[in-house]
Amino acid sequence: MKWGRIELEGHAVDVRLEGGEVVGHGGRRFPLAGTKLLPPVIPGNFYAAGLNFRAHVEWANAHSGSSYKVPAQADIGYRSNNALIGSGAEIVIPADSTGPVHYEGELVAVIGKRARDLSEANALDCVAGYTLGNDVSERAWQKSDRTLWRAKNSDTFKPMGPWIADGLDPMNQVIDVRVNGKTVSRYNTGGMIFGVAHYLARMSRYMTLHPGDVVWFGCDGPTVPALQAGDLVEMENSAIGVLANRVVREAPA
Amino acid sequence: MKWGRIELEGHAVDVRLEGGEVVGHGGRRFPLAGTKLLPPVIPGNFYAAGLNFRAHVEWANAHSGSSYKVPAQADIGYRSNNALIGSGAEIVIPADSTGPVHYEGELVAVIGKRARDLSEANALDCVAGYTLGNDVSERAWQKSDRTLWRAKNSDTFKPMGPWIADGLDPMNQVIDVRVNGKTVSRYNTGGMIFGVAHYLARMSRYMTLHPGDVVWFGCDGPTVPALQAGDLVEMENSAIGVLANRVVREAPA
Numbered sequence: 001m002k003w004g005r006i007e008l009e010g011h012a013v014d015v016r017l018e019g020g021e022v023v024g025h026g027g028r029r030f031p032l033a034g035t036k037l038l039p040p041v042i043p044g045n046f047y048a049a050g051l052n053f054r055a056h057v058e059w060a061n062a063h064s065g066s067s068y069k070v071p072a073q074a075d076i077g078y079r080s081n082n083a084l085i086g087s088g089a090e091i092v093i094p095a096d097s098t099g100p101v102h103y104e105g106e107l108v109a110v111i112g113k114r115a116r117d118l119s120e121a122n123a124l125d126c127v128a129g130y131t132l133g134n135d136v137s138e139r140a141w142q143k144s145d146r147t148l149w150r151a152k153n154s155d156t157f158k159p160m161g162p163w164i165a166d167g168l169d170p171m172n173q174v175i176d177v178r179v180n181g182k183t184v185s186r187y188n189t190g191g192m193i194f195g196v197a198h199y200l201a202r203m204s205r206y207m208t209l210h211p212g213d214v215v216w217f218g219c220d221g222p223t224v225p226a227l228q229a230g231d232l233v234e235m236e237n238s239a240i241g242v243l244a245n246r247v248v249r250e251a252p253a
Numbered sequence: 254m255k256w257g258r259i260e261l262e263g264h265a266v267d268v269r270l271e272g273g274e275v276v277g278h279g280g281r282r283f284p285l286a287g288t289k290l291l292p293p294v295i296p297g298n299f300y301a302a303g304l305n306f307r308a309h310v311e312w313a314n315a316h317s318g319s320s321y322k323v324p325a326q327a328d329i330g331y332r333s334n335n336a337l338i339g340s341g342a343e344i345v346i347p348a349d350s351t352g353p354v355h356y357e358g359e360l361v362a363v364i365g366k367r368a369r370d371l372s373e374a375n376a377l378d379c380v381a382g383y384t385l386g387n388d389v390s391e392r393a394w395q396k397s398d399r400t401l402w403r404a405k406n407s408d409t410f411k412p413m414g415p416w417i418a419d420g421l422d423p424m425n426q427v428i429d430v431r432v433n434g435k436t437v438s439r440y441n442t443g444g445m446i447f448g449v450a451h452y453l454a455r456m457s458r459y460m461t462l463h464p465g466d467v468v469w470f471g472c473d474g475p476t477v478p479a480l481q482a483g484d485l486v487e488m489e490n491s492a493i494g495v496l497a498n499r500v501v502r503e504a505p506a
Contacts, residue, residue, distance in 0.1 A: 044295070045333045050400070075399040078331040080298045082460045094459055116408075117506075146328040147303070154459040155369075206347055206407040207335045253370075 002163040002241070003129075004040030005086075006030070012038050017163055037086040039160045040131055041110055045213040046079045047203070048106075048135065052193050052218030059222045064139055074194035074202045077148075079135070079216065083158035087243045091136055092156045093229065095250040099140020100226035104219035105177040105235040107189050108133040109196055110164050111213040116204050123200040126209055129166035132175065132235045132243040133216045134159040137223070159245045160214070168239040170196040170217075178234045179225065187220035255416040255494070256382075257293035258339075259283070265291050270416055290339040292413045293384055294363055296467040299332045300456070301359075301388065305446050305471030312475045317392055327447035327455045330401075332388075332469065336411035340496045344389055345409045346482065348503040352393020353479035357472035358430040358488040360442050361386040362449055363417050364466040369457050376453040379462055382419035385428070385488045385496040386469045387412040390476070412498045413467070421492040423449040423470075431487045432478065440473035 002017040008030075015022045015030075022030045051057050057068050085091070093101050112128025136158065141151035152158075170189060177185040194202075196217060203209065227233060229249040236242045255270040261283075268275045268283075275283045303324075304310050310321050338344070346354050365381025389411065394404035405411075423442060430438040447455075449470060456462065480486060482502040489495045 042297070045335050047333075071399055073398070076402045077400040078333060078402075080300075080331060080460070082298050082463065082466075145326070146324055147330040149329045149331075149456070150459040155461050203402075206403040207333070208408050210335065213335075 001167075002165045004161060004163045005038040007036040007038055037088055037162050039084040039086050040162070040164045041212050041214065042081055042084065043212050043214040044210050046081055047076045047214065048079045048216040049074070049194070049199060049218040050077045053187070053191050053220035054193060055191070055221050056219055063222070063224070064143075066143070071193060074199045076199065076203050076215070079158055080153045082155055083153045085156050085159050085245065087159065087162035087245065089159070089245060090156065091159065091227070091233070091245050091247045093227070093247065093249045094150070094154055095252045097138050097140070099138050099142075102137050102139060102223035102226055103177060103179070103233045104135035104137060104223050105175045105185060106133045106135055106219050107170060107173055107175065107217045108160060109170065109200070109215045109217070111209045111215070112211055114211060115209040118201045118204040120197045120201045123197040123204070124170070126200065127170075127196075128211070129164040130168055130170055130173075130240060131161055131164045132237055132240050134233065134235055134243060134245065135216060135219065136227075159243055161243050162241045165240045173237055173239070176236045178236070179227070179231055181232070184225065185219070185221050185223070189217065191220055192217060254420075255418045257414060257416045258291040260289040260291055290341055290415050292337040292339045293415070293417045294465050294467065295334055295337065296465050297463050298466040299334055300329045300467065301332045301469040302327070302447070302452060302471040303330045306440070306444050306473035307446060308444070308474050309472055316475070316477075317396075319396070324446060327452045329452065329456050329468070332411055333406045335408055336406045338409050338412050338498070340412065340415035340498065342412065342498060343409065344412065344480070344486070344498050344500045346480070346500065346502045347403070347407055348505045350391050350393070352391050355390050355392060355476035355479060356430060356432070356486045357388035357390060357476050358428045358438060359386045359388055359469045359472050360423060360426055360428065360490075361413060362423065362453070362468045362470070364462045364468075365464055367464060368462040371454045371457040373450045373454045376450040376457070377423070379453065380423075380449075381464070382417040383421055383423055383426070383493060384414055384417045385490055385493050387486065387488055387496060387498065388469060388472065389480075412496055414496050415494045418493045426490055426492070429489045431489070432480070432484055434485070437478065438472070438474050438476070442470065444473055445470060
């Protein structure tokens with residue numbers, strides 16, 4: 001099953017996807033074409049693994065002067081809801097951004113059940129389904145600022161969607177990232193340093209997981225070329241669909 | 254005016270405080286005594302300034318082996334909703350915590366209006382009111398982990414409340430912190446490195462502020478003695494009230 005949210009007459013409406021049609025509560029049906037997709041969920045807690053693929057850590061250190069270590073334990077980080085947009089909405093590069101802006105194509109787990117003290121064996125039972133996230137990152141601010149606030153959480157920097165899909169193995173998903181139709185990154189989630197079940201079990205030792213919480217699991221490999229105004233950036237997974245966003249640049253004040 | 258939330262028959266209810274009574278929508282009244290307070294708001298975005306008082310930075314460096322710099326610019330950080338509790342609820346130290354657990358008494362701004370690109374001159378207009386936060390921190394995990402996840406965001410580590418109060422000057426508030434009735438810290442918010450208006454204006458240059466978002470503004474001075482099971486930790490401000498929480502230790506698994 002696939003589900004998410006659309007905007008209808010100015011309101012967010014929960015829907016499911018059925019054979020090319022969008023179906024709301026009570027069976028109301030709309031054609032998918034022309035539908036404005038919203039982020040499929042607005043989380044109560046917005047978690048992100050950050051560095052979770054060895055090749056991405058090595059690439060970042062080689063290409064950006066950073067000195068990230070391969071994490072020795074699964075420490076979860078945070079992103080913020082203000083930055084969320086759905087598939088089809090524009091990524092806006094702030095007018096005063098000086099650094100390259102990169103995509104990062106990630107698998108996202110959406111929590112379905114309240115959970116605490118999960119074991120790795122049962123951790124995936126609390127997941128309702130999976131979606132895709134683009135962890136858009138302004139690399140100059142990522143270096144200059146004390147936190148990741150505007151580097152990772154400027155408005156529109158967290159495209160998520162298009163749909164939440166269930167029934168898939170999170171440790172064997174191919175994520176294909178395209179810029180202007182050309183594949184720039186393609187990897188299998190099986191390369192995670194810490195897998196989905198390990199992260200959820202460890203997090204739930206200290207933190208209650210709540211329905212609607214999301215966990216972004218990091219990206220593999222390089223994240224170039226840098227995004228330019230006019231670019232179309234897409235992430236695709238065969239079970240989830242295509243998360244597609246056009247890039248624009250904010251006009252100077 | 255003061256307002257917040259209570260738990261009533263298992264549900265969260267928005268209320269205001271009037272002359273020792275709690276008043277719900279429709280004028281329903283309850284005695285304050287015996288009322289279970291909830292965090293006065295569950296934010297859509299949970300921001301925290303972190304290091305925002307010079308004496309606290311110097312104290313942390315002298316006493317914990319850290320080497321924090323006095324921040325050169327107002328970079329906002331994040332906390333997570335899973336950790337929120339109201340006044341009267343228990344702070345639970347995880348069974349496997351090895352480090353000291355410290356309180357940090359902070360002023361919290363609660364956003365009332367959607368806002369973007371604020372100037373410092375008009376920034377405070379978007380604030381509905383102010384409350385208190387206790388940024389409970391496990392210092393060993395704060396050093397060992399890559400992020401602040403369990404150091405700052407273990408369940409129950411973010412007491413907030415008791416009420417939201419309006420009509421106060423955020424840059425001239427005394428916050429008095431007591432452990433078991435004895436004052437351990439007392440400071441004026443006027444000592445912030447970056448003031449409330451400066452932070453909000455700078456944040457809103459990149460991020461839309463939304464009604465219900467909260468911004469915690471950091472604490473001044475030392476944060477000792479470390480909290481022990483059985484301790485009562487209270488933060489008081491004359492306009493907002495007293496945020497009081499008892500400390501317990503989780504039983505070993």
